[in-house]
Amino acid sequence: MVSGKRIFSDFKVFSRGYLRNKFGLFFGLIFPVILILIFGAIFSGNNTGTIDVYAQNQDTGAFGQNLGDRFLSALNESTTLRVITVNASENFPDYLAAHSASDGILIPQNFSANYILGQPVNLTVYGNPTSSTSGIVSGTVNGYANYFNLQRFNGTMIIGLTSATVNTQQTKYIDFLIPGLIGFSILTSPMFSLVNISSEYKKTKLFKQLSLTPLTKMEWLTSKVLWYIVLTIAGFLLMVGVGIFAFGAHVTLTPWLIPFLVLGPMLFAALGMLVGTVTKNPETAGVIGNIVTFPMMFLAGTFFPISIMPTYLQTVAHGLPLFYIIEGLNNVMVYNNITGAIIDLVVVAVITVVIFALAVKLFKWRED
Amino acid sequence: MLPIEVVSLKKCYGDIRAVDDISFTVKQGEVFGLLGPNGAGKTTTIEILEGLRAKDEGQVKVLGLDPWKDGYELHKKIGVIPQEFTFFEKITPKEAIQYYADLFKVKVDPDAILKEVLLEDSAKVYFDSLSGGQKQKTGLALSLVNSPELLFLDEPTTGLDPNARRAIWEVIRGLKAKGKTIILTTHYLDEAQQLSDRVAIMNHGKIVAMGTSEEIIKQHGSGERLEIHGTEKLANYIKENTELQVDYNRSRGEIVIPLKQKIDALAALAAAEQSGMDWGEIQTRQDSLDDVFVKLVSYGVNEQGEIIGDNEVKPAVSKRRR
Numbered sequence: 001m002v003s004g005k006r007i008f009s010d011f012k013v014f015s016r017g018y019l020r021n022k023f024g025l026f027f028g029l030i031f032p033v034i035l036i037l038i039f040g041a042i043f044s045g046n047n048t049g050t051i052d053v054y055a056q057n058q059d060t061g062a063f064g065q066n067l068g069d070r071f072l073s074a075l076n077e078s079t080t081l082r083v084i085t086v087n088a089s090e091n092f093p094d095y096l097a098a099h100s101a102s103d104g105i106l107i108p109q110n111f112s113a114n115y116i117l118g119q120p121v122n123l124t125v126y127g128n129p130t131s132s133t134s135g136i137v138s139g140t141v142n143g144y145a146n147y148f149n150l151q152r153f154n155g156t157m158i159i160g161l162t163s164a165t166v167n168t169q170q171t172k173y174i175d176f177l178i179p180g181l182i183g184f185s186i187l188t189s190p191m192f193s194l195v196n197i198s199s200e201y202k203k204t205k206l207f208k209q210l211s212l213t214p215l216t217k218m219e220w221l222t223s224k225v226l227w228y229i230v231l232t233i234a235g236f237l238l239m240v241g242v243g244i245f246a247f248g249a250h251v252t253l254t255p256w257l258i259p260f261l262v263l264g265p266m267l268f269a270a271l272g273m274l275v276g277t278v279t280k281n282p283e284t285a286g287v288i289g290n291i292v293t294f295p296m297m298f299l300a301g302t303f304f305p306i307s308i309m310p311t312y313l314q315t316v317a318h319g320l321p322l323f324y325i326i327e328g329l330n331n332v333m334v335y336n337n338i339t340g341a342i343i344d345l346v347v348v349a350v351i352t353v354v355i356f357a358l359a360v361k362l363f364k365w366r367e368d
Numbered sequence: 369m370l371p372i373e374v375v376s377l378k379k380c381y382g383d384i385r386a387v388d389d390i391s392f393t394v395k396q397g398e399v400f401g402l403l404g405p406n407g408a409g410k411t412t413t414i415e416i417l418e419g420l421r422a423k424d425e426g427q428v429k430v431l432g433l434d435p436w437k438d439g440y441e442l443h444k445k446i447g448v449i450p451q452e453f454t455f456f457e458k459i460t461p462k463e464a465i466q467y468y469a470d471l472f473k474v475k476v477d478p479d480a481i482l483k484e485v486l487l488e489d490s491a492k493v494y495f496d497s498l499s500g501g502q503k504q505k506t507g508l509a510l511s512l513v514n515s516p517e518l519l520f521l522d523e524p525t526t527g528l529d530p531n532a533r534r535a536i537w538e539v540i541r542g543l544k545a546k547g548k549t550i551i552l553t554t555h556y557l558d559e560a561q562q563l564s565d566r567v568a569i570m571n572h573g574k575i576v577a578m579g580t581s582e583e584i585i586k587q588h589g590s591g592e593r594l595e596i597h598g599t600e601k602l603a604n605y606i607k608e609n610t611e612l613q614v615d616y617n618r619s620r621g622e623i624v625i626p627l628k629q630k631i632d633a634l635a636a637l638a639a640a641e642q643s644g645m646d647w648g649e650i651q652t653r654q655d656s657l658d659d660v661f662v663k664l665v666s667y668g669v670n671e672q673g674e675i676i677g678d679n680e681v682k683p684a685v686s687k688r689r690r
């Protein structure tokens with residue numbers, strides 16, 4: 001019979017012990033906030049995604065016009081590129097190399113003259129095939145070249161482009177980062193703690209000691225889960241608070257977040273317990289714990305959206321329980337997509353029930 | 369109903385027979401001492417009785433219950449100090465007692481318990497900062513919280529200073545006076561002798577001797593003997609000139625003469641005096657539990673419970689400690 005009173009006594013002792021141990025507190029609460037501050041600071045200055053590109057205009061002009069300049073200022077007005085002009089006397093390729101630049105645009109000497117006379121002229125776009133920005137630069141330059149070509153023959157642009165980011169005009173990296181890092185702390189804090197606790201208690205015979213009291217395994221695990229739910233919600237409030245006040249993040253806070261903040265810690269506390277239970281000693285438990293945790297820490301959409309990863313890694317990500325928690329949090333907080341969130345929730349709930357049941361079943365107080 | 373009944377208990381770990389077919393009973397209100405060298409199987413036996421380990425074979429009844437199957441019921445009625453007691457790092461002894469009281473749903477006065485085990489001074493120190501002895505005392509304090517009728521104390525005084533040991537002895541005597549049944553393991557034979565009504569000596573998973581210490585000494589000890597400090601030549605002289613059995617312990621330079629009757633001592637001394645040789649201290653002594661323990665453990669016993677191959681008198685070895 002499960003006793004709420006015993007769960008509460010154990011909860012009291014465990015949480016007090018946790019708060020007295022500075023390590024736990026640091027990794028549970030301070031560390032996620034530090035992550036928000038660091039990642040938020042790194043990306044907050046550059047949230048429009050503008051690419052710096054060097055350009056050299058060798059065009060000498062014709063008929064009183066310098067079309068090279070006009071071309072570059074048109075590029076600069078696009079939100080995609082920021083043109084940094086290089087003095088015409090420089091050797092352009094050398095200059096690019098010296099500045100470790102991966103992208104450059106060179107406008108030739110007779111650009112204006114040939115354009116006006118209707119003769120072909122080539123722009124040179126320098127790029128680095130391994131760089132993700134080069135494609136964007138050549139695409140943009142190509143687009144503007146077409147535009148200039150059409151204008152030359154009095155053609156009309158039918159399709160124009162306005163750039164916008166997904167969903168709302170104001171969405172910034174920090175808005176995606178908050179759910180990711182909340183997922184990160186939902187994973188790491190209960191998981192690492194329970195791997196450690198369950199293997200250490202086994203080694204130091206603390207489980208045997210507890211088995212001599214009326215406390216049951218189920219009550220013990222429940223009290224741990226409750227504590228990590230409390231810790232997760234505290235961490236959630238801290239991270240969202242820092243995100244909003246330090247970086248002006250825009251996230252939606254609705255009761256739909258609660259099931260994720262409850263099931264998440266439950267899932268990973270049980271998973272940690274399971275790892276500690278099936279391994280022989282704390283060393284093995286630590287290794288297995290890391291093997292299970294690390295892929296999730298990076299591949300489940302914690303620090304960056306999984307859409308930027310290659311397809312095979314995206315497939316891997318869909319096999320990680322944390323992915324559904326982070327996707328669900330994103331659906332609620334960023335996209336306001338409750339239908340999507342409910343699907344994620346169902347997946348998370350099923351995984352949680354399975355892992356929890358398995359952990360309770362395999363976990364032993366005593367030895368055979 | 370006896371509090372503890374064990375019949376043909378066996379437990380193996382691979383090739384190691386940790387507990388090898390032992391049987392014993394413990395009576396109500398008795399203090400039963402379990403002795404034996406490291407690895408003899410004491411902890412394994414005790415933990416099977418506590419329901420913390422499963423047995424391989426045999427029958428075990430503790431307070432009328434099967435400890436493995438009915439462990440949850442049993443644990444409410446017993447108190448345990450495990451060997452090398454450990455607990456949560458960041459909890460004070462006082463909080464630990466309160467925690468146990470909450471789990472058992474009993475009302476206790478933590479300060480009174482702390483006082484009883486001489487731990488008042490460390491009531492508010494975190495467990496991981498306590499000394500080894502203080503940790504051990506915390507274990508004892510916790511084992512008392514549910515006022516158990518049966519206690520299992522696995523090396524409760526190992527690593528304690530003499531004062532603390534005596535304090536724990538007092539606690540144990542107090543519990544005995546209240547009619548509690550206690551099983552105690554220890555490496556200190558004086559402790560076993562002081563506290564236990566009966567002892568069992570275990571070796572290699574078997575019980576090699578059991579009874580009161582007097583009974584064990586009488587059964588396995590060598591009886592009274594005369595020891596004379598002198599040369600081997602003198603020993604031979606006495607041997608040739610009396611009817612007595614004379615042994616010589618070279619390492620200690622001691623002539624050892626088992627006394628079948630007190631008068632044998634006179635004959636031996638007369639012969640020594642007659643020899644004209646020098647001789648020093650004389651004394652008569654009897655095997656202590658220590659001596660018997662060392663013999664039992666180093667030589668083993670045959671089917672009849674006699675010690676095998678013990679001819680030379682061994683010096684009383686200092687108490688073994690872990």
Ligand SMILES: Nc1ncnc2c1ncn2[C@@H]1O[C@H](COP(=O)(O)OP(=O)(O)OP(=O)(O)O)[C@@H](O)[C@H]1O
Pocket residue numbers: 381384385386404405406407408409410411412413451690
């Ligand atoms: N869990 C286990 N797995 C494997 N072997 C074990 C286990 N527990 C005990 N043993 C073995 O069983 C034997 C008896 O061990 P036990 O702990 O009962 O001895 P003990 O008499 O309590 O010794 P000590 O005085 O050192 O505490 C030892 O050889 C030990 O190595």
Ligand SMILES: [Mg+2]
Pocket residue numbers: 410411412451522
């Ligand atoms: Mg032992």
